[in-house]
Amino acid sequence: MTPEPSEKNVERMWNFAKKYADKSGTSFSPIEGVTEAVIKGLAVHQDTLGRPLCPCRFYQDKQAEIQSRTWICACEDMKNFKYCHCLLFTNEEGMPITEYLPEDHEGREAWGLIPDPTPDKGREGSRKPGV
Numbered sequence: 001m002t003p004e005p006s007e008k009n010v011e012r013m014w015n016f017a018k019k020y021a022d023k024s025g026t027s028f029s030p031i032e033g034v035t036e037a038v039i040k041g042l043a044v045h046q047d048t049l050g051r052p053l054c055p056c057r058f059y060q061d062k063q064a065e066i067q068s069r070t071w072i073c074a075c076e077d078m079k080n081f082k083y084c085h086c087l088l089f090t091n092e093e094g095m096p097i098t099e100y101l102p103e104d105h106e107g108r109e110a111w112g113l114i115p116d117p118t119p120d121k122g123r124e125g126s127r128k129p130g131v
Protein backbone atom coordinates (compact mmCIF):
# COMPACT_ATOMS: atom_id res chain seq x y z
CA MET A 1 0.00 0.00 0.00
CA THR A 2 1.27 3.50 -0.84
CA PRO A 3 2.22 5.43 2.29
CA GLU A 4 0.43 8.69 3.03
CA PRO A 5 2.55 11.75 2.26
CA SER A 6 3.10 14.64 4.64
CA GLU A 7 0.76 17.60 4.24
CA LYS A 8 3.77 19.84 3.88
CA ASN A 9 5.03 18.06 0.79
CA VAL A 10 1.58 17.64 -0.72
CA GLU A 11 1.25 21.41 -0.52
CA ARG A 12 4.76 21.85 -1.88
CA MET A 13 4.01 19.62 -4.87
CA TRP A 14 0.72 21.37 -5.59
CA ASN A 15 2.53 24.70 -5.59
CA PHE A 16 5.21 23.35 -7.91
CA ALA A 17 2.66 21.74 -10.25
CA LYS A 18 0.50 24.87 -10.51
CA LYS A 19 3.52 27.03 -11.30
CA TYR A 20 4.93 24.54 -13.80
CA ALA A 21 1.58 24.10 -15.54
CA ASP A 22 1.34 27.86 -15.90
CA LYS A 23 4.90 28.15 -17.16
CA SER A 24 4.53 25.29 -19.64
CA GLY A 25 1.04 26.20 -20.86
CA THR A 26 -0.38 22.86 -19.75
CA SER A 27 -3.51 21.93 -17.79
CA PHE A 28 -4.50 19.47 -15.10
CA SER A 29 -6.62 16.51 -16.08
CA PRO A 30 -10.40 17.03 -15.94
CA ILE A 31 -10.73 13.41 -14.78
CA GLU A 32 -11.28 13.37 -11.05
CA GLY A 33 -8.43 11.96 -9.00
CA VAL A 34 -5.74 11.86 -11.71
CA THR A 35 -3.85 14.98 -10.64
CA GLU A 36 -4.28 14.22 -6.93
CA ALA A 37 -2.80 10.74 -7.37
CA VAL A 38 0.31 12.04 -9.12
CA ILE A 39 0.77 14.85 -6.60
CA LYS A 40 0.48 12.31 -3.80
CA GLY A 41 3.10 10.08 -5.43
CA LEU A 42 5.50 12.97 -5.89
CA ALA A 43 4.99 14.04 -2.27
CA VAL A 44 5.70 10.50 -1.03
CA HIS A 45 8.99 10.54 -2.92
CA GLN A 46 9.80 13.97 -1.56
CA ASP A 47 9.17 12.59 1.93
CA THR A 48 11.10 9.35 1.50
CA LEU A 49 13.86 10.30 -0.97
CA GLY A 50 14.14 14.04 -0.55
CA ARG A 51 13.44 14.59 -4.26
CA PRO A 52 10.24 14.48 -6.35
CA LEU A 53 11.13 11.40 -8.39
CA CYS A 54 8.45 10.60 -10.97
CA PRO A 55 5.91 8.31 -9.26
CA CYS A 56 4.74 6.56 -12.45
CA ARG A 57 7.80 4.47 -13.14
CA PHE A 58 9.48 1.40 -11.67
CA TYR A 59 13.07 1.90 -10.49
CA GLN A 60 15.65 -0.76 -9.74
CA ASP A 61 17.66 1.79 -7.77
CA LYS A 62 15.96 5.00 -6.72
CA GLN A 63 19.15 6.60 -5.42
CA ALA A 64 20.85 6.07 -8.79
CA GLU A 65 17.82 7.66 -10.48
CA ILE A 66 18.10 10.68 -8.24
CA GLN A 67 21.76 11.07 -9.19
CA SER A 68 20.94 10.89 -12.91
CA ARG A 69 18.05 13.41 -12.49
CA THR A 70 16.30 12.12 -15.64
CA TRP A 71 13.07 11.34 -13.80
CA ILE A 72 13.01 14.10 -11.23
CA CYS A 73 9.89 16.15 -11.88
CA ALA A 74 9.78 18.00 -14.19
CA CYS A 75 11.53 15.17 -16.03
CA GLU A 76 13.61 15.28 -19.19
CA ASP A 77 10.64 14.22 -21.34
CA MET A 78 8.63 17.14 -19.99
CA LYS A 79 11.43 19.66 -20.34
CA ASN A 80 12.42 18.58 -23.83
CA PHE A 81 9.19 17.35 -25.38
CA LYS A 82 6.43 18.72 -23.12
CA TYR A 83 5.31 15.14 -22.57
CA CYS A 84 4.14 13.96 -19.14
CA HIS A 85 3.42 10.26 -19.15
CA CYS A 86 1.83 10.50 -15.68
CA LEU A 87 -0.82 12.89 -17.09
CA LEU A 88 0.02 15.53 -14.50
CA PHE A 89 0.63 18.11 -17.24
CA THR A 90 -1.81 17.67 -20.13
CA ASN A 91 -3.89 19.57 -22.65
CA GLU A 92 -7.34 20.80 -21.57
CA GLU A 93 -8.91 17.44 -22.40
CA GLY A 94 -6.51 15.63 -20.10
CA MET A 95 -4.47 14.15 -22.95
CA PRO A 96 -0.68 14.14 -22.99
CA ILE A 97 1.06 16.37 -25.53
CA THR A 98 3.01 14.11 -27.88
CA GLU A 99 3.70 16.44 -30.80
CA TYR A 100 7.42 16.83 -30.11
CA LEU A 101 8.21 13.24 -29.19
CA PRO A 102 10.41 11.18 -31.51
CA GLU A 103 8.17 8.91 -33.57
CA ASP A 104 9.55 5.78 -31.94
CA HIS A 105 8.97 7.08 -28.39
CA GLU A 106 6.61 4.92 -26.33
CA GLY A 107 4.35 7.93 -25.73
CA ARG A 108 3.88 8.58 -29.43
CA GLU A 109 3.25 4.90 -30.06
CA ALA A 110 0.68 4.77 -27.26
CA TRP A 111 -1.19 8.01 -27.89
CA GLY A 112 -0.54 8.99 -31.50
CA LEU A 113 0.13 12.63 -32.35
CA ILE A 114 -1.49 15.05 -29.91
CA PRO A 115 -0.63 18.67 -30.73
CA ASP A 116 0.61 21.27 -28.31
CA PRO A 117 -2.15 23.85 -27.74
CA THR A 118 0.35 26.42 -26.43
CA PRO A 119 3.52 26.08 -28.52
CA ASP A 120 4.87 29.41 -27.28
CA LYS A 121 5.19 28.04 -23.73
CA GLY A 122 7.23 25.34 -22.05
CA ARG A 123 9.96 23.10 -23.45
CA GLU A 124 12.77 24.57 -21.39
CA GLY A 125 15.13 21.75 -22.45
CA SER A 126 17.77 21.99 -25.10
CA ARG A 127 16.54 19.36 -27.54
CA LYS A 128 14.07 21.52 -29.44
CA PRO A 129 14.17 20.80 -33.17
CA GLY A 130 16.44 23.22 -34.96
CA VAL A 131 18.10 24.50 -31.79
Ligand code: SF4
Residues within 6 Å of the ligand: 038, 053, 054, 055, 056, 071, 072, 073, 074, 075, 076, 077, 078, 083, 084, 085, 086, 087, 088, 089
Ligand atom coordinates in the same frame (compact mmCIF):
# COMPACT_ATOMS: atom_id res chain seq x y z
S1 SF4 B 1 6.19 12.21 -16.25
FE1 SF4 B 1 7.69 13.79 -15.80
S2 SF4 B 1 6.56 15.70 -15.67
FE2 SF4 B 1 5.11 14.01 -15.49
S3 SF4 B 1 4.88 13.68 -13.27
FE3 SF4 B 1 6.46 12.27 -14.01
S4 SF4 B 1 8.37 13.43 -13.70
FE4 SF4 B 1 6.70 14.90 -13.58
